[in-house]
Amino acid sequence: MKNLPCLFVSPNHEIISFNAPLETMIKWFNPRLLQKGQLITVYKLPVKSEKYHQLFEEIISGKKIDTTVPSLTQASTIQYRIKGQPLYCSQGFIQGALFSFNHIGHSNALHDEIANLKHYFESIIAEAHEGILFLQDDLSVLYYNEAILKQSVYENIHLLKQGNNILDIVSEKDKEQTEFLLKLALSGKMIDREVPISGKDGQTHWFRIKLFPIKNQHEEIVGIAILSLDVSQKKKLELALHESEIRFKNIIENTPIALAVLDKDFKVIQLNSVAEELLGYNSQELIGTDLRSIIYCSYFDDRESSPFFENSDAFFTNLTSERFISTINKAGELVTVDITISAYRFNTNKTIVIAARDVRVLLKQEEKLQLHSELFRKIAWQQSHEVRKPLANIMGITDLLLDVAPSSSMDMYLEYLKEATIELDTIIKNIVDQTYLTQGE
Secondary structure, eight states: OTTSOEEEEOTTSBEEEEOHHHHHHHHTTOSSOOOTTSBGGGSOOSSOHHHHHHHHHHHHTTOOEEEEEEOSSSOTTOEEEEEEEEEEOTTSOEEEEEEEEEEESHHHHHHHHHHHHHHHHHHHHHHOSSEEEEEETTSBEEEEOHHHHHHOOOTTGGGOOTTSBGGGTSOHHHHHHHHHHHHHHHTTOOEEEEEEEEOTTSOEEEEEEEEEEEEOTTSOEEEEEEEEEEOHHHHHHHHHHHHHHHHHHHHHHHOSSEEEEEOTTOBEEEEOHHHHHHHSOOHHHHTTOBGGGTBOOHHHHTTTTOGGGSSSGGGGTOOOOOSEEEEEOTTSOEEEEEEEEEEEEETTEEEEEEEEEEHHHHHHHHHHHHHHHHHHHHHHHIIIIIIHHHHHHHHHHHHHHHHHSOOHHHHHHHHHHHHHHHHHHHHHHHHHHHHHHHTTO
């Protein structure tokens, strides 16, 4: 009887003793554990309460019992064979009643229940869009669904059979990564991450992998459950977006004017080196800072009332700004800047780009232009007066020699000289005209 559930109760129904099989059986009917000294009547037994009291009274009266009763479950095929007998002390008084319980037909009913559960389980897994794989603790394949075969990119997928080691299926490139994740799961950790897998086509495929340990009723790890989903397309989009962000940031950084990239609340996302030099702050000091605390613009003050700041796309297509505004740099100096505001949608986010040019730089550029203009005027004056004056003298002397000292041997050279001076005079005149035209005069 030691392998059967046994219970010894006193004449007033207090629990005197019980064995481990009975404790396991009682768990199926009660949420709390058996305790010595408690009344057995406060627990649910595998027989109805009336039947228990009837059997108990027979035993206490000195009878031995051996009967079959239906269990409390509604499965009529499950029956319990109950044996009972009184136990006496050395003085001949009854100390209590000893019960033993044995399932009759339990194995068949349990087999049917397990079969039904297995059918439900397999149906759910077969319809899952995720790949599902169960491994034993020695990493041998226990079960898998059709989805994992369709998702697989391994050349050795034909080796995915019950009993085969999963490490014999993955590629050499992924073996170390796979073994590491499986060891984590066997240590009791749950893993959820996106991992790259080298496919038989030579391409890298991305899968979202979930691993968690499988435990038995004693909380011992006996295997690993793996869920996998191909997220290659999603990953490619993420990588493309990331690359576009990098290109966007590189464009901002390499632009020769001061640029600040802001979110819809005017908080700084990025600042290029020219803007850092203009404002006197480095990027880390201003990231996440509202730029309106540094650059004053009356346009910003209208944010709450302006229709461009409502939740509509109008804000991102109709931005305007003042031409010149003032700001205070980190050193406390007042700086006047030429500012323009633009807005874009970048990766579905609303982004504001402020471009600013230091007016002092513009003034210096304007001074250089004025100097160049003065230089052009001076060159034009020199060409018009200083260069053409000696040229006119040469032309006059040439005409005089042709008139007063004709000579058949000299006429040809004098004519060449006259033509050259006329041509040179025309060139100088054109240069002067173009110079004045360039200057708008």
